[in-house]
Structure formats: structure tokens, C-alpha cells
Amino acid sequence: MPELPEVEVICQGLQPHIIGKRIRNIHCSDKRLRVPIDCEGMLSELCNQQIHSLTRRAKYLILKMKNGAGLIMHLGMTGNIGIFNQGTVRKKHDHICWLLDNDKEMRFNDTRRFGAAHLLPAKNAQILENAFFAATGPEPFARNCTAGYLHKLAAKRSQAVKNFIMDSHVIAGIGNIYANESLFRAAIHPARPASSLSEKEWRRLLTIIRKTLRHAIQCGGSTISDFVNASGDGGYFQMNFQIYGKNGEACAVCERTIQRTVLGGRASFFCPTCQRISD
DNA sequence: CAAGTTACCTGACGGC
DNA sequence: TGCCGTCAGGTAACTT
Incomplete structure (x- = not known):
């Protein structure tokens, strides 16, 4: 949750x-x-x-x-x-x-x-x-969390960019939903090797991660099954899901069918047109 | 040392 | 009706 x-x-x-x-x-x-x-x-x-x-x-x-x-x-x-x-x-x-x-x-x-x-x-x-928290990565909103930091750290990582941004030692707080949503919004294929992103792409992705997280907080979070806040109210960011859980549906941008795959053991969703594997 | 696998749990859901 | 397999927002200890 x-x-x-x-x-x-x-x-x-x-x-x-x-x-x-x-x-x-x-x-x-x-x-x-x-x-x-x-x-x-x-x-x-x-x-x-x-x-x-x-x-x-x-x-x-x-x-x-x-x-x-x-x-x-x-x-x-x-x-x-x-x-x-x-x-x-x-x-x-x-x-x-x-x-x-x-x-x-x-x-x-x-x-x-x-x-x-x-x-x-x-x-x-x-x-x-x-x-x-000694080994925990920076907060996404922190000043020391920069595109340069991610680009440099990713240089020695061959793993999928989605797994990389979900690694709490790299950056804190990004789980499966927001990794999927952020990569779709940044038009980056989740399976691309982390090392293949340019610094410019990292800049775009980081900006979009921040925007997506901020938006979700403003919506009171995402309610899947039964998430509620301290007062018992559900969030409504799930209304804004564009990719998570939408395999078989049409991409909101290009209408191509959204695909599902598994990366690092986690369900991963992408649009084959909007999220190219190579740039 | 990076990256893949497994274990930890309950419950919902679909197929038969 | 129920039994079985599969899947689910996360993390860390393992193995390779």
C-alpha cells in the first residue's frame, strides 16, 4: 500500500x-x-x-x-x-x-x-x-538529490532503470506504483539499463518523479483495496493512474495497447510507443 | 560488489 | 461450495 x-x-x-x-x-x-x-x-x-x-x-x-x-x-x-x-x-x-x-x-x-x-x-x-538510515538514499525532494547524483550512480549499474529508482539506497520512497507512473510520464521504458540514461533524461525523470509524488500527496495518496488516512478517508490519486495496472488498455497518449512485464519480480507496465527501449 | 532470488504473511480473485 | 494457484503497495537476507 x-x-x-x-x-x-x-x-x-x-x-x-x-x-x-x-x-x-x-x-x-x-x-x-x-x-x-x-x-x-x-x-x-x-x-x-x-x-x-x-x-x-x-x-x-x-x-x-x-x-x-x-x-x-x-x-x-x-x-x-x-x-x-x-x-x-x-x-x-x-x-x-x-x-x-x-x-x-x-x-x-x-x-x-x-x-x-x-x-x-x-x-x-x-x-x-x-x-x-545510514544507507538510505536521499529524499526525492532534497537538494542533494540531483540529476547529476543519479546519473553518476547509475553509470555503474546495468539493472533496469525501474529497479534502480525503486532501490531505497539510491533514492528514498519510490515504490512500484510511482516508479511505473513516473517512467511513463517521462516517456522512459522501465527496462532500459539505468546506465543508458543521459543526464538530461535524469533531469527530466527527477522533475517528473517530484511532480508525480507531490500530486499524489495532494490527492491524499492512492487507495488500492483499503488505504485510508488517519481520519479514515481514502486518497484519490488512483484516478490519475495512467499506466499502473492498465495492461490491455489503450495508452492515454497514443492509444497503443499497454503492456505488462515483470522486472525485479514486480509488475511493470509500459506503452511500447511512448516508452522506447532505445532513444 | 551488483543483481537476482527467496522469505516473510494474509486475503482476494479466478478457474475448475 | 470449496480447493488451488496466482497475485498484491516492501524490504532484507541470502546466493550467484
Whole structure:
């Protein structure tokens, strides 16, 4: 579900509900996420502490308490975090529930349990956070994320450009949907070797990635199956999909039939006319 | 060291 | 009706 835009929408949606609130109790399911949930650790580090901030880095959410402790959370494929009234029935895959001091409860729901929550104890939170993101590529909107950087890094990579831009060590936050959509909008074939793009093409692609992500955030993200923001509203960027999931349909630009292929094990869609394999 | 494969999970859907 | 295979927004530990 969640790529950068969806995580950003969840982050912005949660902030007004939780900043400054105190966590009164934490309840965890007995199931493990991608890593085990450290419920004991969360109780001792986060309980009775006030929430200082919630931010996003790549597809991760970072919760910080005023005592310095923190939590790095990932939503995996099916994760979501929402705000609910305490006492309302918890859903089947609610794995972590943080009870706040305003009768609200923040709940982490994740059907497939590919998500994760990493605790950052107060005494070395910043060191652990830095280590956690040490190998993560720049944010697409960051100043140090430039066409020159991508062009130079891609020079030694023979892999498909789509796989390259989905590599979180290269650039953060781009998943399968927005990789497909951005490459279509940039008229670049997803299977082209990353090293074959000129710096000019990287400039165009980066501009379009940014535009596409920004647009998706403004739309409240993409709702496939059941994505909703913190208030329970779905996004509507899926209305703007031009290529993702559209194999067999006519290209909106040239009417040629959209093709589906598999790259890096992920469904990849392209228009054979608009996205030429060689330039 | 780059790049491909596998594992981690549940649920929806289509074919039979 | 149900059983089976396939597929799904992600990531990291493996292997090659």
C-alpha cells in the first residue's frame, strides 16, 4: 500500500491528533511483525511520555517523545496507522495500540505483517536512528538529490532503470506504483539499463518523479483495496493512474495497447510507443 | 560488489 | 461450495 505519498499523508494526518499528547498505555497483539514487537521496551521507554513529533523519512514514520526516545515504523505492504476512540472494537490486524491521554487510541493495523516498529531507547536514540538510515538514499525532494547524483550512480549499474529508482539506497520512497507512473510520464521504458540514461533524461525523470509524488500527496495518496488516512478517508490519486495496472488498455497518449512485464519480480507496465527501449 | 532470488504473511480473485 | 494457484503497495537476507 504505502509508498512515499501514502506515508506522508498518514504522517500529516496523524500529527494534529498526537503531538503533545501523552501515551498512557500500549497494547500489542501476540503476533510478530517483520521484526518482533518490543512491547516491554515500548512500555518502559514511551509510556507516560509526551509525543514530541512525527516525521517521515523514506517510507518510514519516526515518532519522537519529549524524553528523546523514539520509534521507527514501517507499514510494509498493507500497514496503516489511524486514530480511534478508546473502547471501540479493535480490528483483526491491529498489532500495536497506543492509548493516549485524550481518550483516543492510535492503532497500527497490518494484515500481512510485513511492517515493523523499531524502538529507539532515549539514551542512544539519535545514534541508533542515524545508523538505521545510514544507507538510505536521499529524499526525492532534497537538494542533494540531483540529476547529476543519479546519473553518476547509475553509470555503474546495468539493472533496469525501474529497479534502480525503486532501490531505497539510491533514492528514498519510490515504490512500484510511482516508479511505473513516473517512467511513463517521462516517456522512459522501465527496462532500459539505468546506465543508458543521459543526464538530461535524469533531469527530466527527477522533475517528473517530484511532480508525480507531490500530486499524489495532494490527492491524499492512492487507495488500492483499503488505504485510508488517519481520519479514515481514502486518497484519490488512483484516478490519475495512467499506466499502473492498465495492461490491455489503450495508452492515454497514443492509444497503443499497454503492456505488462515483470522486472525485479514486480509488475511493470509500459506503452511500447511512448516508452522506447532505445532513444 | 551488483543483481537476482527467496522469505516473510494474509486475503482476494479466478478457474475448475 | 470449496480447493488451488496466482497475485498484491516492501524490504532484507541470502546466493550467484
